[in-house]
Amino acid sequence: MTDFTEDMPEPLPVKQLPISRQFMRRIQNRWRQIVTVVPFLWLLVFFLAPFFIVAKISLAELAIASPPFTSLIEWTGDGIMTIRLVFDNFVYIWEDSLYFDTYVNSLKISVTSTFLCLLFGYPIAYAIVRSGPVAKPLLLFAIILPFWTSFLLRVYSWMGLLADQGTINNLLIALGIIDEPIRMLYTEFAVYIGIVYTYMPFMILPLYANMEKLDNSLNEAAADLGSRPTNTFFKITLPLTMPGIVAGSLLVFIPATGEYVIPDLLGGGNVQMIGRVLYNEFSRNSDWPVAAAVAIVLLIILVLPIMVFQHYQGKASEEQ
Amino acid sequence: MYAKRSRFLTIMLTLGLAFFYIPMILLVIYSFNYSKLVPVWGGWSLRWYKELFQSAEVWSAVSLSLQIAVVNATFATALGTLAGLAMVRFGRFKGRTLFGGMLVAPLVMPEVITGLSLLVFFISLNQLIGWPAERGFATITIAHITFSMAYVAVTIQARLTGVGQTLEEAAADLGAKPFKVLTAITIPQLTPALISGWLLAFTLSLDDLVIASFVTGPGANTLPILIFSRIRLGLRPDINALATIMILVIAICVAIAAIVMFRQQRADLLDRQMAEREES
Numbered sequence: 282m283t284d285f286t287e288d289m290p291e292p293l294p295v296k297q298l299p300i301s302r303q304f305m306r307r308i309q310n311r312w313r314q315i316v317t318v319v320p321f322l323w324l325l326v327f328f329l330a331p332f333f334i335v336a337k338i339s340l341a342e343l344a345i346a347s348p349p350f351t352s353l354i355e356w357t358g359d360g361i362m363t364i365r366l367v368f369d370n371f372v373y374i375w376e377d378s379l380y381f382d383t384y385v386n387s388l389k390i391s392v393t394s395t396f397l398c399l400l401f402g403y404p405i406a407y408a409i410v411r412s413g414p415v416a417k418p419l420l421l422f423a424i425i426l427p428f429w430t431s432f433l434l435r436v437y438s439w440m441g442l443l444a445d446q447g448t449i450n451n452l453l454i455a456l457g458i459i460d461e462p463i464r465m466l467y468t469e470f471a472v473y474i475g476i477v478y479t480y481m482p483f484m485i486l487p488l489y490a491n492m493e494k495l496d497n498s499l500n501e502a503a504a505d506l507g508s509r510p511t512n513t514f515f516k517i518t519l520p521l522t523m524p525g526i527v528a529g530s531l532l533v534f535i536p537a538t539g540e541y542v543i544p545d546l547l548g549g550g551n552v553q554m555i556g557r558v559l560y561n562e563f564s565r566n567s568d569w570p571v572a573a574a575v576a577i578v579l580l581i582i583l584v585l586p587i588m589v590f591q592h593y594q595g596k597a598s599e600e601q
Numbered sequence: 602m603y604a605k606r607s608r609f610l611t612i613m614l615t616l617g618l619a620f621f622y623i624p625m626i627l628l629v630i631y632s633f634n635y636s637k638l639v640p641v642w643g644g645w646s647l648r649w650y651k652e653l654f655q656s657a658e659v660w661s662a663v664s665l666s667l668q669i670a671v672v673n674a675t676f677a678t679a680l681g682t683l684a685g686l687a688m689v690r691f692g693r694f695k696g697r698t699l700f701g702g703m704l705v706a707p708l709v710m711p712e713v714i715t716g717l718s719l720l721v722f723f724i725s726l727n728q729l730i731g732w733p734a735e736r737g738f739a740t741i742t743i744a745h746i747t748f749s750m751a752y753v754a755v756t757i758q759a760r761l762t763g764v765g766q767t768l769e770e771a772a773a774d775l776g777a778k779p780f781k782v783l784t785a786i787t788i789p790q791l792t793p794a795l796i797s798g799w800l801l802a803f804t805l806s807l808d809d810l811v812i813a814s815f816v817t818g819p820g821a822n823t824l825p826i827l828i829f830s831r832i833r834l835g836l837r838p839d840i841n842a843l844a845t846i847m848i849l850v851i852a853i854c855v856a857i858a859a860i861v862m863f864r865q866q867r868a869d870l871l872d873r874q875m876a877e878r879e880e881s
Binding site: 313319320323327330332338404408409412430431437440478531545559569579580583586591594 | 618621641681684696704717724855
């Protein structure tokens with residue numbers, strides 16, 4: 282049907298059009314420029330420019346001044362400009378095992394949590410896709426609803442469950458399963474729970490969007506040809522849902538690596554993640570050049586995953 | 602896909618929903634607990650709600666957060682809509698890749714990086730032009746607009762690609778000027794996305810702790826900053842009460858948004874069915 286409409290000749294009188302179309306196009310171009318330039322400028326000023334300032338500070342030295350760092354460009358006497366770039370901050374981060382271990386630990390926690398989100402999120406998304414026409418929108422709504430409620434309060438809700446005097450320990454003691462409360466809050470376990478709990482919708486929604494487009498006749502054909510369900514899953518469903526898996530995993534992995542609130546509230550001082558170190562470096566120690574260098578290194582680690590995510594996001598919006 | 606759900610999938614779905622909702626339900630139940638120790642039950646009471654409503658600190662934080670959220674949502678919707686239009690309707694233009702990248706990156710950028718970079722930006726700007734002299738309402742709002750416009754743009758882009766361009770082209774061919782096309786066709790078509798985009802930007806702003814903590818100044822405490830400073834030290838029954846109120850408000854907002862979207866989808870479907878019937 283679409284082919285038919287595309288092949289139709291233009292039904293409009295052709296003779297008058299060129300002049301008015303040209304005029305229209307000129308107005309349209311002006312209009313288009315305004316539409317593009319306003320948000321573009323906003324992002325250039327408030328999103329891109331700040332990164333360059335962070336990069337600049339990361340190459341400066343700590344100084345007793347306000348703001349507390351040296352200037353990269355100095356003017357000496359006769360207008361001679363000298364630029365001083367200090368890589369000490371990066372060397373310091375590399376050599377200090379605290380920073381290095383914290384980066385490794387953050388990546389370990391975010392990779393494991395991403396895998397856990399995928400492990401539990403995949404069957405949940407698949408179950409929603411396979412639900413009836415009435416249940417489907419309701420289930421989808423049930424997944425989206427926690428995503429709209431406060432992130433901070435969702436993390437807080439687990440503090441009540443996991444505390445030494447919390448609901449889980451109280452329940453287990455009342456049931457006589459344990460005598461002493463198990464320490465769960467302020468451990469790495471609590472951080473995993475927190476990340477999986479708060480980031481799960483980010484995994485489920487792209488997976489759902491991807492699975493919704495799958496053609497069930499492929500599964501039926503495989504079954505008709507004698508393929509077992511597990512075989513069909515690994516040969517057909519899994520490869521076809523790869524775009525959803527990649528998009529969902531990156532949506533969890535990238536922000537989780539820099540997470541600050543969850544390791545702070547659920548990990549206490551016992552779980553070191555780079556987002557928390559960065560925040561503390563900045564607010565308590567006010568060593569801006571080191572904090573800026575920590576941020577730049579984190580950005581360098583995440584730049585590749587962010588670009589892959591952009592690539593998939595772009596492809597997804599073109600396909601729609 | 603109309604194939605049946607297997608038992609395994611049903612079990613996973615049930616466990617998943619239990620995992621999502623049990624912590625929230627417990628949070629709400631314990632807000633009515635008389636006891637000062639959150640997980641120790643001391644009988645039903647509205648004590649913590651009363652305490653909450655009497656706290657001037659809470660009220661001023663709520664008021665600041667709501668003001669920021671409304672201004673943010675309005676500007677973010679305007680800018681996000683323009684950005685979405687540019688990305689979907691204008692084909693290739695100079696700098697499109699950079700523009701698209703800057704629109705997608707805020708969705709995944711760790712908040713500590715965005716917050717840190719905006720703070721040093723505001724401080725440098727202050728040294729350069731003397732503004733912003735004080736950090737607070739204005740700086741938080743600008744920071745929020747910057748990341749929420751990206752979410753709005755995604756919503757708008759999805760809607761624009763969904764409705765296609767046929768009606769706009771038809772109107773232009775029939776002699777409507779670009780501005781007329783915008784007001785008579787494009788904006789009405791976008792209305793559901795504009796509403797959900799506004800609500801999304803509104804809740805994102807109400808929810809943000811990390812970025813606001815970086816770019817705020819002395820005395821300007823948003824609601825998440827206030828909540829965070831209290832729960833860092835442990836469980837607080839008054840925060841349970843506050844959480845219950847916030848969950849209620851957001852549930853109502855989301856329900857309204859869902860109804861609007863559902864109605865629009867049904868109207869679209871009816872239009873399409875009518876059009877198909879007329880064609881055949």
